Every structure is written in structure tokens, then in C-alpha cells.
Amino acid sequence: MRNTLSRNSTIPTTTTLNTNTNTNTDNHNNNNNRTLRLSSPQPSLKRFGLCSPIVFPERRGAKLKASSTDDHAIDTSKDFEHRIHIGGRGIPAPGDEKSDLLGYVVFSGKLALDKRKLTTVNNNKNNSAASQQTSSDTTINQQAVDAKLTSKALVWGSHLLNLDDVISVSYNVGLRHFTVHSYPFKKPSCGFSCFIKSQRTRKDFRFVASNFQEAVQWVAGFADQQCFVNCLPHPLVSSKKQASSELLPTDTPPELLFRCKTPPKMLVILNPRSGRGRSSKVFHGIVEPIFKLAGFRLEVVKTTSAGHAKTIASTVDISTCPDGIICVGGDGIINEVLNGLLSRDNQKEGISIPIGIIPAGSDNSLVWTVLGVRDPVSAAMAIVKGGLTATDVFAVEWIQTNKVHFGLTVSYYGFVSDVLELSEKYQKRYGPLRYFVAGFLKFLCLPQYSYEVEYLPASKTERGGNLSVESEVVDMSDLYTNIMNRSNKDGLPRASSLSSIDSIMTPSRMSGGDLDTCTSTHASTEPSELVRGLDPKSKRLSSGRVNVTAEPEVIHPQLPLSTTPNWPRTRSKSRNDKGWSGLTTTHDTSRWGNTAANDREDISSTLSDPGPIWDAEPKWDGEANWDVENPIELPGPPDDAAVGSTKEVVPRFGDKWIVSKGHFVGILICNHACRTVQSSQVVAPKAEYDDNTLDLILVHGSGRLKLLRFFLLLQMGRHLSLPYVEYVKVKSVRIKPGKHTHNGCGIDGELFPLTGQVISSLLQEQCRLIGRSSI
Numbered sequence: 001m002r003n004t005l006s007r008n009s010t011i012p013t014t015t016t017l018n019t020n021t022n023t024n025t026d027n028h029n030n031n032n033n034r035t036l037r038l039s040s041p042q043p044s045l046k047r048f049g050l051c052s053p054i055v056f057p058e059r060r061g062a063k064l065k066a067s068s069t070d071d072h073a074i075d076t077s078k079d080f081e082h083r084i085h086i087g088g089r090g091i092p093a094p095g096d097e098k099s100d101l102l103g104y105v106v107f108s109g110k111l112a113l114d115k116r117k118l119t120t121v122n123n124n125k126n127n128s129a130a131s132q133q134t135s136s137d138t139t140i141n142q143q144a145v146d147a148k149l150t151s152k153a154l155v156w157g158s159h160l161l162n163l164d165d166v167i168s169v170s171y172n173v174g175l176r177h178f179t180v181h182s183y184p185f186k187k188p189s190c191g192f193s194c195f196i197k198s199q200r201t202r203k204d205f206r207f208v209a210s211n212f213q214e215a216v217q218w219v220a221g222f223a224d225q226q227c228f229v230n231c232l233p234h235p236l237v238s239s240k241k242q243a244s245s246e247l248l249p250t251d252t253p254p255e256l257l258f259r260c261k262t263p264p265k266m267l268v269i270l271n272p273r274s275g276r277g278r279s280s281k282v283f284h285g286i287v288e289p290i291f292k293l294a295g296f297r298l299e300v301v302k303t304t305s306a307g308h309a310k311t312i313a314s315t316v317d318i319s320t321c322p323d324g325i326i327c328v329g330g331d332g333i334i335n336e337v338l339n340g341l342l343s344r345d346n347q348k349e350g351i352s353i354p355i356g357i358i359p360a361g362s363d364n365s366l367v368w369t370v371l372g373v374r375d376p377v378s379a380a381m382a383i384v385k386g387g388l389t390a391t392d393v394f395a396v397e398w399i400q401t402n403k404v405h406f407g408l409t410v411s412y413y414g415f416v417s418d419v420l421e422l423s424e425k426y427q428k429r430y431g432p433l434r435y436f437v438a439g440f441l442k443f444l445c446l447p448q449y450s451y452e453v454e455y456l457p458a459s460k461t462e463r464g465g466n467l468s469v470e471s472e473v474v475d476m477s478d479l480y481t482n483i484m485n486r487s488n489k490d491g492l493p494r495a496s497s498l499s500s501i502d503s504i505m506t507p508s509r510m511s512g513g514d515l516d517t518c519t520s521t522h523a524s525t526e527p528s529e530l531v532r533g534l535d536p537k538s539k540r541l542s543s544g545r546v547n548v549t550a551e552p553e554v555i556h557p558q559l560p561l562s563t564t565p566n567w568p569r570t571r572s573k574s575r576n577d578k579g580w581s582g583l584t585t586t587h588d589t590s591r592w593g594n595t596a597a598n599d600r601e602d603i604s605s606t607l608s609d610p611g612p613i614w615d616a617e618p619k620w621d622g623e624a625n626w627d628v629e630n631p632i633e634l635p636g637p638p639d640d641a642a643v644g645s646t647k648e649v650v651p652r653f654g655d656k657w658i659v660s661k662g663h664f665v666g667i668l669i670c671n672h673a674c675r676t677v678q679s680s681q682v683v684a685p686k687a688e689y690d691d692n693t694l695d696l697i698l699v700h701g702s703g704r705l706k707l708l709r710f711f712l713l714l715q716m717g718r719h720l721s722l723p724y725v726e727y728v729k730v731k732s733v734r735i736k737p738g739k740h741t742h743n744g745c746g747i748d749g750e751l752f753p754l755t756g757q758v759i760s761s762l763l764q765e766q767c768r769l770i771g772r773s774s775i
């Protein structure tokens with residue numbers, strides 16, 4: 001029978017498709033894993049320091065996270081120091097200078113590094129080696145040096161091994177030897193150090209302690225520092241030839257018995273197509289050995305098609321992966337898993353599952369930006385080391401269909417989404433170069449993109465996260481009921497990943513662009529019920545308009561924005577204006593796969609389309625049939641949408657929604673800074689993954705010149721200085737495409753049709769990534 005709490009006395013296993021249950025037998029109920037803080041019914045999650053499955057204890061800011069890590073180390077070692085004193089080993093004086101730098105001393109004594117070629121101690125075939133070791137023990141004893149294990153490092157002689165680089169320790173019961181498995185950074189040779197980045201490579205150190213008891217104490221010290229201990233039987237006991245020997249120690253020493261960590265149990269969802277098919281190699285060749293060393297029990301599922309990861313995440317029995325789901329691939333596969341988890345029947349359960357990321361795709365902006373990790377080895381180590389980083393999630397809701405798709409990185413409209421759609425065509429032929437090819441082609445025949453954008457700027461207090469405290473106690477079942485019911489379970493096929501905005505284009509020629517923008521400001525309609533349901537702050541802001549006192553913060557108000565609550569009278573155009581979708585518009589939805597759903601969307605779009613934007617003022621909620629077919633409860637004046645009445649919407653003074661309409665080269669709504677792995681580009685430099693706001697970048701106007709300048713300056717990180725680029729932190733954004741605008745909406749690499757209007761809004765810290773930020 002499977003015992004998930006049993007201790008890890010056997011070699012951890014990885015299974016494909018079927019979880020291979022270990023033969024763990026020892027009772028692990030007394031495991032004193034120091035990350036366990038609560039008596040929640042999900043013991044394995046405690047490994048990550050969760051206080052509750054819903055409200056995240058890991059709070060904002062890399063600085064805070066870093067310090068909390070240190071605090072934790074100090075606390076645990078303090079406890080352990082006490083026990084070591086009882087054990088009688090010498091502990092350096094508390095005032096020891098090195099103790100400050102290296103944390104608290106956990107154990108000290110003599111250690112010799114056994115430099116003989118490492119024999120795999122747990123390999124039965126090598127049992128004879130174990131007996132031969134005795135002969136050379138004397139020599140090794142002579143080489144023993146002073147050593148000390150602290151809460152941060154192992155120091156012996158003049159050598160130091162950072163515990164952050166240690167994966168696990170292997171120990172054979174009854175021996176003086178133990179092996180420390182690590183992945184320290186390997187510096188490139190001097191001549192090339194400027195050109196080659198240092199990389200982590202595996203290094204095993206085999207130490208010999210003064211005696212068997214000390215060896216156990218060294219190993220116990222590692223266990224207390226959250227290193228996985230792979231405790232194996234005495235090599236001679238496991239030998240068939242000498243199995244009869246009864247004199248050899250077989251039982252795990254009690255010092256180790258209760259200190260070993262529970263081996264984490266996770267599901268790996270691997271996209272075999274990611275990174276041009278290299279992801280399997282990356283996982284099995286590089287990452288899996290690390291997880292094995294760390295005792296992880298993994299079930300590996302390879303996706304067979306787009307959407308498969310979402311299905312798995314939405315249906316998987318969570319007891320088979322209580323410690324989380326590891327995504328191997330790019331940002332797209334993570335997005336699928338996120339959406340799968342958030343669409344589970346048991347929403348709380350879905351939200352509580354943390355996501356680990358092994359970057360193996362074309363672009364892995366999320367893990368690079370949030371955790372500061374961009375190579376698979378470091379990512380695996382971050383997962384092994386544990387900890388959780390809570391991140392905001394944004395939800396994009398299709399107003400007319402109530403479908404919702406969640407994202408962690410960015411949603412985008414205009415040129416970028418068009419390029420990504422086009423790049424799909426060239427996937428096989430050009431691989432990652434397809435973005436460049438598609439970008440170049442799109443640049444040559446650049447259309448005009450027209451949108452009506454309405455956004456609710458975030459106030460300064462919200463940006464600082466001061467209001468977040470209140471929202472922490474929101475009952476997630478209430479919060480999610482609506483949105484989950486509406487979430488897009490059908491899914492839509494992807495077109496491509498956002499991947500590298502930087503790789504999109506290097507245009508060969510330019511032509512002048514025009515600036516045809518129409519920015520207006522007014523107090524507009526409320527966010528939908530969904531938006532208010534999602535975001536308690538928005539809800540408060542919406543329902544209690546008088547509370548909205550803080551000034552909206554427009555970081556880069558390049559264009560004149562006024563909060564005058566008047567309906568601006570813009571130039572009038574007929575309903576047949578070709579710039580906007582009208583009754584005769586038909587959309588080719590076949591490419592989106594979910595034809596039925598999109599047919600519906602198209603119809604409702606047609607029905608509700610008010611005609612040209614210039615005709616009247618904001619149409620978000622003032623369309624015919626809108627309320628009948630898609631009743632979205634708005635807390636505003638009740639008669640706004642009275643049947644047969646003119647669709648004049650009463651302005652809401654308190655909310656300070658700002659409308660900007662006209663041509664846009666592109667619109668980006670970022671949840672974090674969106675660093676690209678391939679270059680130093682940072683798309684939204686002020687964005688934080690946990691600041692409870694979205695960063696809206698509006699690239700106003702149209703034309704190649706504007707586009708080119710934007711992308712060129714983006715390379716230099718100066719794109720926000722352009723006069724036609726507007727950058728503002730927002731709570732919520734509504735976007736409605738104009739007629740003949742290529743209606744694509746990209747979300748973390750998934751492309752969707754933008755039929756009708758969509759609302760992007762924020763779910764504060766509702767996803768947890770496994771690992772702590774190293775930034």
C-alpha cells in the first residue's frame with residue numbers, strides 16, 4: 001500500500017505515465033521537516049511553507065523573499081545547534097566571524113575528502129570496493145582537515161561548498177563515508193570567462209568522517225538543512241553474496257530516521273515539441289537526474305497535442321501529485337496548466353497546486369522574470385530547494401460569451417498578435433526564426449489596428465499593495481465561483497507563443513506612419529460582475545465610488561489624458577464606416593477550432609455591434625440585446641440599458657475609467673516585467689508579478705515608422721520614452737477591436753479571436769510558482 005508519508009529510504013524513482021510506488025516502509029509521521037508550519041490536511045504542501053492553500057504567506061517583493069529565506073535558515077539552525085550541543089560536539093563560539101557570513105554552525109569535526117575515483121556506494125556490484133576501502137582509510141585519516149557544516153555552507157580546509165548548490169547526500173548505513181551531491185557553478189577557463197556564462201555542473205564530494213557515529217551526525221546535519229538524504233543499506237548487506245551476514249548494521253540510525261525530508265511527489269507535464277523538440281532531452285538528460293538525486297517521485301506525462309496539458313491539469317487526481325505540477329516547455333504549456341488548474345471542479349484544490357517550471361521552450365519569460373532562472377539546471381535546483389513564490393494572475397473575459405482565459409505573463413493585441421498568428425505558418429520551416437520572418441512580412445504589409453481601449457488606472461496605494469491585506473481574507477470559493485463557471489473549458493488552438501518580442505522583426509524599410517489617435521477621458525461604465533468578483537479591490541472601487549480618492553497613476557502620460565467626466569463629442573461617422581465592424585462583417589473563424597463557440601461569438605458580436613465608434617460614446621454596455629443575452633450585472637444607475645432607450649450611458653464619476661480610441665500599433669497588458677531570455681529586453685520595466693496591478697502599454701498610432709522606432713528602442717530599453725507610447729498601471733482594461741482590425745488576442749503564447757470586447761482584470765497572487773526568487 002502506498003504510504004505518502006513514508007520515509008525515503010530507497011532510491012527515488014521516476015515513472016512515465018504510471019506512478020511507481022516506492023517501497024518505503026518506515027513511519028515518517030514524526031518527520032521534523034522544518035518547513036512544516038501548519039497542520040493543514042495537505043502535508044506535502046507544507047514542504048513549501050504554505051500557511052493555507054489559498055492565502056499565500058509568501059508576500060511581495062524579492063527583497064522580502066530573500067530575507068525570509070535567511071530568517072528561515074537561522075531559525076532552523078538555532079534549533080539544531082541546541083541538539084548538537086547535547087550530542088557533545090564542539091561548536092565554535094557564537095562570535096566566530098565566519099559564523100556570521102556562513103550562518104550558524106551546525107556541526108564541526110574532521111573530514112577527509114576521498115579523492116579516489118568515486119564508487120557508486122549504492123551499487124551492489126561495487127561491494128568489493130567497500131571492503132577494500134579499509135586498507136586506505138589510514139591514508140585518508142591523515143588527510144583529514146577541520147571541517148564545519150553551517151546553515152549556509154560546508155567548509156573543509158580552504159574549501160567551501162554552498163548549501164544552495166547541494167542537492168542531496170548519500171549515505172550507506174554503518175560506513176564512515178558519505179557523498180554530497182552538488183551542482184555548483186563551474187567557472188569557464190580564464191580566457192573565455194568573458195564570453196561564456198558560468199554554468200552549473202554536477203560535482204560529487206565523497207567525505208570520510210572520523211568514525212561511523214560522526215558520519216551519521218554530518219549526514220543528520222545536512223538533513224536538518226533541508227538536504228535530501230538518500231540513506232542506503234550497508235553495501236555488504238545488499239550484496240547477494242554476503243546477504244547472510246548478520247553482523248552488519250542494517251537499520252537506519254535514529255539520528256537520520258526522523259530527519260529526512262518526505263520525498264516530494266509531483267506530476268511532470270512535458271511538451272515534447274517545446275524548444276524545437278529538445279525538451280525531452282533537456283528533461284531526461286539534464287533535469288531528471290537532479291530530481292532523482294533529490295528523491296523526487298515523479299510521474300511524467302508527455303503531451304500529445306495542444307490542449308492536452310490543460311486537460312491533464314483540470315482532471316488529474318491531485319493525490320497523485322500533492323506537491324505540484326512541473327511544466328517542461330515554454331510559457332505556453334504553463335499557461336495551459338494554469339488554465340487547467342483554474343478550471344477544476346474543486347477550485348480551491350486547483351488553486352492550491354503549485355507550478356514548477358523547467359524552461360525548455362522557445363521563450364520562458366515567466367520563470368526568468370519572476371524567479372531569475374533561465375537554465376534548466378538552475379530551475380530544477382530552485383524546485384528542489386522548494387519555497388513558493390506567489391504571483392498575480394490575470395483573467396481575460398470575453399464579455400459576450402463570458403468565456404475566461406487566464407494568464408501569468410502578458411496579453412497583447414495588434415501587430416504582435418498578428419505576427420504570432422502568421423508565424424504559426426512557418427513553424428516547421430523556420431523554427432524560432434519564424435517570428436522574424438512573420439514579423440518582416442507583417443511589417444511589409446502592415447495594416448491599421450483600431451481599438452477602443454478603456455482602462456481603470458491603479459492608484460498609488462494599490463500599487464504599493466496597501467490594500468492587499470484586506471483581500472487576503474477573501475473566501476476563494478466566492479471569488480471563483482463565477483469565473484470558474486465561465487472559464488473557457490473548450491480552449492482554442494494556439495497560434496504561437498509570444499516568445500521573443502525581440503525576435504519579431506528587423507524591418508528592412510520604413511515608411512512614414514500617421515498618428516491618428518483619439519484619446520478621450522470620461523468616467524465610464526462599471527467593470528462587469530466578473531471583474532468585480534475577481535478583484536475585491538476593483539469591487540470596492542466600483543461599488544463604493546466615493547472611496548476612490550487616490551489619483552490614477554499614469555507613469556508615462558504621453559498623450560493628454562483628462563478625467564473630465566463628460567462625453568467627448570468626436571467626429572461622426574456613419575455605421576457603415578469601414579474602420580469598424582458592422583452588421584455585414586463576417587469573420588473567418590475556422591482557424592480557431594472551436595467553430596461553434598466562435599460562431600456564437602460572431603453572431604453576438606454582430607448583434608451587439610453599435611457601428612462606428614465615432615457615432616456615440618462608449619458602447620461597452622449600451623448595446624442592443626446585450627443585457628438580454630448576456631446579463632452582466634452592473635451596479636451603476638439601473639436604467640442605463642433600458643430596452644428601447646437610447647444607449648446613452650451615464651458616466652460614473654468615481655471610477656475614473658479612461659477611454660482611448662483610435663489606431664494602435666499594439667497593445668500590451670503585462671503582469672510582470674516580461675524579460676526575454678534571449679536578450680536583455682524588458683517590456684514593462686515597472687511591472688511586478690505580485691503588485692496587484694497590470695501594466696498597460698499602448699503604442700498609439702499606425703504606420704511602419706512608429707512600429708520600427710518602438711521595436712528599435714525596445715532593444716535599448718527606451719521604448720517608453722517615445723511620445724506615442726503610453727504606459728500606465730491599471731486595475732482593469734477593456735478592449736474592443738475596430739472593424740478590419742485583425743482580431744487576435746494573444747495570452748501567454750495562446751492566440752484567441754478577439755470578437756467583441758474583452759476585459760482583462762487581476763486575481764491577486766493566485767498562482768504559486770515553486771522556487772524562490774533569486775533576483
Ligand SMILES: Nc1ncnc2c1ncn2[C@@H]1O[C@H](COP(=O)(O)OP(=O)(O)OP(=O)(O)O)[C@@H](O)[C@H]1O
Nearest residue numbers: 274275303304305306329330331332333361362497
Ligand atoms: N504534443 C504537442 N503537440 C503540439 N502542440 C503542443 C503539444 N503539447 C503542447 N502543445 C502546444 O504547444 C504550445 C507551445 O508550447 P510551449 O510554450 O511549451 O513551447 P515553445 O517551444 O515555447 O513554443 P513555441 O516555440 O511555439 O513558442 C503550447 O501552448 C501547447 O498548446
